[in-house]
Amino acid sequence: MPRYDFTSIESRWQEFWQREKTFRTPGPGEPDFDASKPKYYVLDMFPYPSGAGLHVGHPKGYTATDIMARYQRHRGKNVLHPMGWDAFGLPAEQYAIQTGTHPAVTTAKNVDRFREQLQALGLSYDWDREVNTTDPKYYRWTQWIFSKLYEQGLAYEAEIPVWWCEELGTVLANEEVIDGLSERGGHPCVKRPLRQWMLKITAYAERLLADLDKLDWPESVKAMQREWIGRSEGAEIEFAIASDAGAATEQNFTVFTTRPDTLFGATFCVLAPEHPLVDQITGADQQEAVTVYREAAASKTDLQRSELQKEKSGVFTGAYAVNPLFEEGDPRRLMPIWIADYVLMSYGTGAIMCVPGGDQRDHDFATEYGLPIVQVVAPEPLAVNAPSVDSGFDATHGMSSVEMVTECYSGPGVMVNSGFLDGTPTEEAKPKMIAWLEEQGYGRGRVNFRLRDWLFSRQRYWGEPFPILHGPDGETKLVPAEDLPVSLPELDDFKPAGALEPPLGRAKDWVEVVDADGKVWRRETNSMPQWAGSCWYYLRFLDPQNDEAAWGEKAENYWMPVDLYVGGAEHAVLHLLYARFWHKVLYDCGLVSTDEPFEKLVNQGMVQSYAFKNAQGALVPADEVEEQGESFVAKADGAEVERIVAKMSKSLRNVINPDEVLSEYGADTMRLYEAFMGPVTASAPWNPRDLPGVHRFLQRTWRVFVPQEDDGDPIYASLLTNADGSDELERALHRCIEKVGSDLEQMGNNTAIAAMMEFINEVTKREGVGFSRSQAERFCILLEPFAPHLAEELWDRLGHNESLAYQPWPEFDAAMLVAESIEIPVQVNGKLRAKAFVPAGQEKDRAVLEAAAREAAAEQLEGVEIKKVVAVPGRLVNFVVAG
RNA sequence: GGGGGAGUAGCCCAAUCGGCAGAGGCAGAGGACUUAAAAUCCUUCCAGUACGGGUUCGAGUCCCGUCUCCCCUACCA
Numbered sequence: 001m002p003r004y005d006f007t008s009i010e011s012r013w014q015e016f017w018q019r020e021k022t023f024r025t026p027g028p029g030e031p032d033f034d035a036s037k038p039k040y041y042v043l044d045m046f047p048y049p050s051g052a053g054l055h056v057g058h059p060k061g062y063t064a065t066d067i068m069a070r071y072q073r074h075r076g077k078n079v080l081h082p083m084g085w086d087a088f089g090l091p092a093e094q095y096a097i098q099t100g101t102h103p104a105v106t107t108a109k110n111v112d113r114f115r116e117q118l119q120a121l122g123l124s125y126d127w128d129r130e131v132n133t134t135d136p137k138y139y140r141w142t143q144w145i146f147s148k149l150y151e152q153g154l155a156y157e158a159e160i161p162v163w164w165c166e167e168l169g170t171v172l173a174n175e176e177v178i179d180g181l182s183e184r185g186g187h188p189c190v191k192r193p194l195r196q197w198m199l200k201i202t203a204y205a206e207r208l209l210a211d212l213d214k215l216d217w218p219e220s221v222k223a224m225q226r227e228w229i230g231r232s233e234g235a236e237i238e239f240a241i242a243s244d245a246g247a248a249t250e251q252n253f254t255v256f257t258t259r260p261d262t263l264f265g266a267t268f269c270v271l272a273p274e275h276p277l278v279d280q281i282t283g284a285d286q287q288e289a290v291t292v293y294r295e296a297a298a299s300k301t302d303l304q305r306s307e308l309q310k311e312k313s314g315v316f317t318g319a320y321a322v323n324p325l326f327e328e329g330d331p332r333r334l335m336p337i338w339i340a341d342y343v344l345m346s347y348g349t350g351a352i353m354c355v356p357g358g359d360q361r362d363h364d365f366a367t368e369y370g371l372p373i374v375q376v377v378a379p380e381p382l383a384v385n386a387p388s389v390d391s392g393f394d395a396t397h398g399m400s401s402v403e404m405v406t407e408c409y410s411g412p413g414v415m416v417n418s419g420f421l422d423g424t425p426t427e428e429a430k431p432k433m434i435a436w437l438e439e440q441g442y443g444r445g446r447v448n449f450r451l452r453d454w455l456f457s458r459q460r461y462w463g464e465p466f467p468i469l470h471g472p473d474g475e476t477k478l479v480p481a482e483d484l485p486v487s488l489p490e491l492d493d494f495k496p497a498g499a500l501e502p503p504l505g506r507a508k509d510w511v512e513v514v515d516a517d518g519k520v521w522r523r524e525t526n527s528m529p530q531w532a533g534s535c536w537y538y539l540r541f542l543d544p545q546n547d548e549a550a551w552g553e554k555a556e557n558y559w560m561p562v563d564l565y566v567g568g569a570e571h572a573v574l575h576l577l578y579a580r581f582w583h584k585v586l587y588d589c590g591l592v593s594t595d596e597p598f599e600k601l602v603n604q605g606m607v608q609s610y611a612f613k614n615a616q617g618a619l620v621p622a623d624e625v626e627e628q629g630e631s632f633v634a635k636a637d638g639a640e641v642e643r644i645v646a647k648m649s650k651s652l653r654n655v656i657n658p659d660e661v662l663s664e665y666g667a668d669t670m671r672l673y674e675a676f677m678g679p680v681t682a683s684a685p686w687n688p689r690d691l692p693g694v695h696r697f698l699q700r701t702w703r704v705f706v707p708q709e710d711d712g713d714p715i716y717a718s719l720l721t722n723a724d725g726s727d728e729l730e731r732a733l734h735r736c737i738e739k740v741g742s743d744l745e746q747m748g749n750n751t752a753i754a755a756m757m758e759f760i761n762e763v764t765k766r767e768g769v770g771f772s773r774s775q776a777e778r779f780c781i782l783l784e785p786f787a788p789h790l791a792e793e794l795w796d797r798l799g800h801n802e803s804l805a806y807q808p809w810p811e812f813d814a815a816m817l818v819a820e821s822i823e824i825p826v827q828v829n830g831k832l833r834a835k836a837f838v839p840a841g842q843e844k845d846r847a848v849l850e851a852a853a854r855e856a857a858a859e860q861l862e863g864v865e866i867k868k869v870v871a872v873p874g875r876l877v878n879f880v881v882a883g
Numbered sequence: 884g885g886g887g888g889a890g891u892a893g894c895c896c897a898a899u900c901g902g903c904a905g906a907g908g909c910a911g912a913g914g915a916c917u918u919a920a921a922a923u924c925c926u927u928c929c930a931g932u933a934c935g936g937g938u939u940c941g942a943g944u945c946c947c948g949u950c951u952c953c954c955c956u957a958c959c960a
Binding site: 684753826 | 884887888894895899902906907909910922923940953954957959
């Protein structure tokens, strides 16, 4: 086999690894577990096994983690590197509705295909730890964790308006609905009140926010989570509704504001159109306008609302609220109450006080409807004689003419026109006002979160059943832990059972449960959302066969936390926030030993693909374009098209199938290319032209080990002797070891590959002369994380019987990293003018450096005055000269 | 509007603390081998780092301003 025959090499080693269970990872308690070794837990976000199979984007992250896993094994660590399936989900259920095929059947088929494809890439997962969220042995524990949440009072039922998607026959979470359309499939959705299970994630808002600081995560992800949690400090203020006579009545409403300091500048209030108080306070004259406005607002989608963003709209209710700062008779005491759709019922209290002098939105609204604007914050510190006293009312608003302004200023400054706060800087004014409100009983300081409780139920078949029973009198109880799992019943028809009745409602025998006392209970027919299984799978990997517990304490103590977690940025908020929430609950229950699950997070970049755009700017599918010399033209009409980089998508027909790459170049080339494209975190287009480059590197490697004659030896005889290698190659190898090792530590896989190419080029240049067995062996270890099949094959041919996977990483000698003579650039006034040569070992000696530099630049330095000499040891010498 | 990130050769990408702009690959050019082609090997061409200022002996790297692109988010009171 003189040629590099990747097909037979790769299948040989894949069979070997599977047969020998090379990557089986014993855990605490198992006989072959070595507790003295440090651990490394490297995890991929497990995939949803779709019917389409893998595409080249998946392996980008998987390759990166596999390289890390293999590297850490060479570093002598116990490496936990598992894979599994997030297999509940809508596509299998919809396929079932269309074809009658049970989702379990579809899922099993897809899982098999995914597993095959992953194994074909030579990924070193411990397949004994494979988990599947749809397996009753798995979801038994998902249900068990739900029970814990329920026991902690963190799961509750509520009748709330939720997004209902008629087409999908289910409720969706806010984040699964974009612009009124379902994220999956793009079907229209409407809001409806429904009984739902909620998880009280808001109870953990503060900790979920604070603990972000200690995570080694991308800034962008942390920023997104912070924004999603949306903590803001301010105050709640209660406003009484004014009677016709202007007195405060019993009726009131509460607003949340981050600017209590500006209460003196509040000139009106706005309620969300859906606010319950609107019906009660609307005056007869305004009734019709209010009704019309509310109906219009209700029918608007978020998209429509945001399109109309620029122009504020609203309607006066006819009622007034009392600003508690002002005495009766003061015109500023009565604030008209409007409704407007820029105030959202779902945030804060659904009502705001409006300070048009200090808030752009309020200002826009006030300008639109001619409401008074008062300045209460002055940007610059003002002199003592700043105007601060009311002086009569103007004709338009009955307000003081002095303080009417048209500008809006929302920055920090000094309070004006603000009674007892006059002259106080903004930041001090806030606590002062809060203190006043608390003292007077009008309000209190308060922290508000944007984060809302997690809508945790779905009207689907293909999800985890709740371990919940409903009694005849409306009571609710948990299914006892020993009766778990509550298995999914068999069904023939997976459609919703009624307008709002989930498919599980069809399983009558399953739904009804009679207890020992003859009492009839009904099972919960909602199921859990897809996020449930992925909230804790990283814990099940620790101890996947355990039938007594979700995980063993020893395993958890040893393996957690996850050292490196790699996945797409699309999970920045939802999955990662939900999983952190569950983990903290488990931590509080004493079930896990760390308060955060994922220590380091890396988002792999997207693998994009080329697409084409014609002169009209329309996208042209890739298979309708051909290359003509330097340019690309549409096959249809020969018109020139522009090549652009885009996401892979079916419609652009630019999706790259990994199977083709594998058959043409093999898994090692595929892995190498994925890793060589650029930094793991960067997005880059899949460029088929670049594949031969990395493939050639593997071929060159092959050729420096294996003679090319048809009847040649399986490996060069010179590599089977114990002769010393040449000093130059030894130095080159030490540089390579140092570079590959330090790059791997920081996932610099692309540059590590470049270093190996450099070394092999060096060996090739010498036609293998001076390449020793010891060098060949050490190089095999460096290569193994990237191209494990080829590395194992060469290692085997070097005469080893054991797998290469656990060989210790080679050492390098710092003294070997430098050449014998060191070239030092010599600058004159910062410009490169000459090169000096210094013997290795003396490059840090300033005197030697300077002397060598003077000699090298003698010509340039002749007859000029040297004002200064900058000599950086080992780096360069710069002469600063006059003129 | 807000937040995160990126602009280095025709292309993908490198460049520790500020210290020779180039490690590697693709593409291009020339050559060797070959009956020829493929494969392989050798040689070689190519930018002053988006733009404008500043600090410095010295700036791709630090500071200020501007532009372009990508991602996320969006009336959050």
